[in-house]
Amino acid sequence: MRYISTRGQAPALSFEEVVLTGMASDGGLYVPETLPSFTREALADMAGLSYADIAFRVMRPFVGGEIDDTTFYELVVDAYSTFSHDAVVPLKQLDANHFLLEQFHGPTLAFKDVALQLLGRILDHFLKKRGERAVIMGATSGDTGSAAIEGCRHCDNLDIFILHPHERVSEVQRRQMTSVLADNVFNVAIEGNFDDAQAMVKASFADQAFLNGTRLVAVNSINWARIMAQMVYYVAAGVALGAPHREVSFCVPSANFGNVFAGYMANKMGLPVKQFIVATNANDILHRTLADNDFSKKELAATLAPSMDIVVSSNFERLLFDAYGRDGKAVAELLERFRHEPAALAEVPLNKLREKFSSYSVDDATILDVIREAHRRTGEVLDPHTATGYRAAERARADAATPVITLATAHPAKFADAVIQAGFDGVALPPHMSDLLEREERYSVLPAELDAVQRFVAEQRRG
Numbered sequence: 001m002r003y004i005s006t007r008g009q010a011p012a013l014s015f016e017e018v019v020l021t022g023m024a025s026d027g028g029l030y031v032p033e034t035l036p037s038f039t040r041e042a043l044a045d046m047a048g049l050s051y052a053d054i055a056f057r058v059m060r061p062f063v064g065g066e067i068d069d070t071t072f073y074e075l076v077v078d079a080y081s082t083f084s085h086d087a088v089v090p091l092k093q094l095d096a097n098h099f100l101l102e103q104f105h106g107p108t109l110a111f112k113d114v115a116l117q118l119l120g121r122i123l124d125h126f127l128k129k130r131g132e133r134a135v136i137m138g139a140t141s142g143d144t145g146s147a148a149i150e151g152c153r154h155c156d157n158l159d160i161f162i163l164h165p166h167e168r169v170s171e172v173q174r175r176q177m178t179s180v181l182a183d184n185v186f187n188v189a190i191e192g193n194f195d196d197a198q199a200m201v202k203a204s205f206a207d208q209a210f211l212n213g214t215r216l217v218a219v220n221s222i223n224w225a226r227i228m229a230q231m232v233y234y235v236a237a238g239v240a241l242g243a244p245h246r247e248v249s250f251c252v253p254s255a256n257f258g259n260v261f262a263g264y265m266a267n268k269m270g271l272p273v274k275q276f277i278v279a280t281n282a283n284d285i286l287h288r289t290l291a292d293n294d295f296s297k298k299e300l301a302a303t304l305a306p307s308m309d310i311v312v313s314s315n316f317e318r319l320l321f322d323a324y325g326r327d328g329k330a331v332a333e334l335l336e337r338f339r340h341e342p343a344a345l346a347e348v349p350l351n352k353l354r355e356k357f358s359s360y361s362v363d364d365a366t367i368l369d370v371i372r373e374a375h376r377r378t379g380e381v382l383d384p385h386t387a388t389g390y391r392a393a394e395r396a397r398a399d400a401a402t403p404v405i406t407l408a409t410a411h412p413a414k415f416a417d418a419v420i421q422a423g424f425d426g427v428a429l430p431p432h433m434s435d436l437l438e439r440e441e442r443y444s445v446l447p448a449e450l451d452a453v454q455r456f457v458a459e460q461r462r463g
């Protein structure tokens with residue numbers, strides 16, 4: 001399996017290279033050159049298998065033999081053994097034809113665990129084989145940092161540095177990162193805001209000289225392996241509800257578009273999906289683009305669903321590449337225009353997208369209403385991200401006969417503030433995390449200065 005860039009100018013890479021690389025040298029994102037496809041029989045055969053077995057079957061073609069089957073299967077089984085539910089990502093029925101796919105049973109209680117538990121293990125495998133070490137750097141305002149740390153804490157060949165804005169992340173989110181006391185985990189509280197932290201990470205990727213040749217690896221959702229791992233639960237949920245004999249629809253609380261893009265890939269490989277509903281909060285670039293062809297940036301709004309607070313959706317580029325008939329030059333031109341001014345999609349690609357994608361945007365007041373309403377109707381306490389999906393599924397579904405599966409991307413205890421604002425007393429953390437607020441923490445506070453951060457990384461990393 002080869003991977004090519006969405007902007008058409010970077011060299012094609014193998015799976016191993018693409019996992020270790022991140023962004024393409026032409027500024028694009030890597031996608032598979034060709035997609036494997038599942039026959040109806042192959043899908044039907046997955047019914048009743050464990051999550052790890054389905055994961056192995058779905059992802060194996062993308063690995064393309066670069067990890068031997070026995071080893072890859074072990075990595076997959078090991079990654080998903082960290083989830084506290086045997087089904088890993090269980091389905092729960094809400095009403096006659098609306099289901100929740102609970103993606104929050106991993107170590108940090110949000111969907112990013114599904115991909116990052118596996119990515120850390122794959123990276124460590126390749127680095128060990130090459131006899132190399134690597135450094136991961138990332139900036140986080142919440143979910144990504146803790147999921148990346150949990151995914152890498154046992155990796156011998158990786159050191160991970162996660163920057164968060166000092167005193168500007170919630171206590172639960174901070175403690176999920178800072179209470180991991182492993183030797184290869186370094187939490188850095190930056191005396192600045194998230195953008196300062198993000199800018200320093202970007203600058204470090206652009207000029208890696210401070211690491212003297214050690215590789216810097218990206219674990220954000222531009223890394224192909226994250227998309228690959230996320231395809232699995234679409235297939236598992238579809239098969240559980242009757243695929244390939246029955247179509248389903250998915251509703252996905254979205255920000256960088258990595259999660260829903262993985263569903264689209266699963267659909268292209270043969271999973272019958274009627275409709276993808278893209279749910280956004282007030283940061284609605286995806287909704288404005290799909291509904292009004294308004295592909296433009298808007299100022300960031302801080303919402304009750306903070307993990308969906310974005311200005312630009314990086315993975316949307318992967319979908320545009322397909323919509324534009326895999327014309328890298330056209331994608332590069334569109335995104336260059338978009339960088340400077342409001343842009344619009346050409347008619348043919350836009351119509352192609354609208355055949356499969358619908359969208360809906362939910363503001364903060366509505367998020368609170370939905371948390372109350374969903375509880376009244378179903379008994380479930382939804383987290384604020386899932387609440388956007390719940391409302392979008394009800395309002396934007398094409399028909400009532402096709403089952404719709406809303407992705408529950410986080411556990412409500414992780415975003416207890418919003419749940420309390422909706423009128424609840426709070427939500428208990430699951431048993432394995434109930435002592436989180438008493439655990440010892442470790443982190444370093446650094447000024448928002450690139451030199452200071454890079455010196456810290458260079459000095460602290462092991463070996």
Ligand SMILES: *Cc1c(COP(=O)(O)O)cnc(C)c1O
Nearest residue numbers: 143255256257258259307409410
């Ligand atoms: C990251 C995240 C999202 C958005 O996912 P994308 O892949 O960026 O679209 C939604 N909900 C939660 C809880 C998240 O952590």
